Amino acid sequence: MKLSVLGPEGTFADAAAKAYLKTQPYTNVIFDYHPTFDQVYQAVTGENIGLLPLENQLDGYVSATLQRLQIADVTEIGEMTIPVNFGLVANADSLTHIKRLYVQFKTEGQCQKLLSRMPGIQIITTSSNMISLEKFLRGEKGDAAIIPQSQMADQSAPFMLENVADQDDNSTRFIIFKAKPAKLDDLSRLTLTTNHFKAPLFIRPSSNDKPGTLYDILGYFAKADLNLITLMSLPTKTQLGEYSFYIEVSGTRDQQEVIFATLRDMASKYNVHLLGFYAD
Structure with a gap:
């Protein structure tokens, strides 16, 4: 069976999918990663399943998912809620030396307190937290990214801040669905x-x-x-x-x-x- 999720590997969607599988009797599951909501939806066929984010505790419902569900012929078969938190990595000496920040579109809404401390920087919105990290790693001096807290230990950026979400008890709810009415x-x-x-x-x-x-x-x-x-x-x-x-x-x-x-x-x-x- 194929399980389609927002990728690449290491995203919160990936973590939610793996947590969901631990509660189910599925075997021989192949993870199928896609960069956009529409590609995840289109990839789910037959008896395969998909997973998309529905609601974040701090930033509310995910419009991209709801707009798709409004017209989609799918059957939701379950949901999974996981804790989420973020860290900041920067190729800079301090917050004041950051010139450009990569941040996923829903992550931005969950880290407003941090962003209020960084007026005037260029914010580049991405479709995935892992894409934010990838762009940062390919970037230059003055670049920064907000990434999943779980990825912080693997980084060696000059400047890092942990737990930068607006509150510690943050979580996201995901839905699992099949492609049938x-x-x-x-x-x-x-x-x-x-x-x-x-x-x-x-x-x-x-x-x-x-x-x-x-x-x-x-x-x-x-x-x-x-x-x-x-x-x-x-x-x-x-x-x-x-x-x-x-x-x-x-x-x-x-x-x-x-x-x-x-x-x-x-x-x-x-x-x-x-x-x-x-x-x-």
Whole structure:
């Protein structure tokens, strides 16, 4: 089986994938590394699986993943949360001598306190923490990079700072998915391995201009006594001002029948795009 993740090897996605495999019975797994979100998604076919970051504790949800999930025919089969932290390496004598900084786009949002101490530097955004490190190693005097803390011991840069995230207890949540549509009838027959489930989905109203639309949507879940742990709106990108709602429902094993009955009822009025149903 092939497991596609954001690479190269050594990224937090790589660490999350390896942590996930320790909880699963898979054997003979081949790691398949890609530099972009779209390439990871496109690489997942057949019975192979993929892993993408969904949410960071400090910087929130990963828009690149949510925008893909909004239109993707995938089934989420699980998730993995791992601790993340960062260090700074620099080919300089001090912070004030740094001229250019390489930093991954989500990492930047998690290290704002450090960046506030470095006004005026050139920030170059990368798609991967390991790419930030690679660019730094090929760089010149005055270059710096924010990299995973786990990579710090292997570096010998003149100037280094450890634990530069805005807070120490930082973590990132990743989703694991297969390349097949998440169908209500199929998922409703699954047997949970724990007492709790999670069901992520998108709901797209036929019209966002009608007063009370969100109130009506939330009413379905309230009536069924189903707990929402995530609620956010995303632009559909098909028309300016048109949005869909990303929702994560949490419940217990005895609510399995209730959640699917609720979603079927909602599907008669709204576009319900279920993404998965798995033990949490």
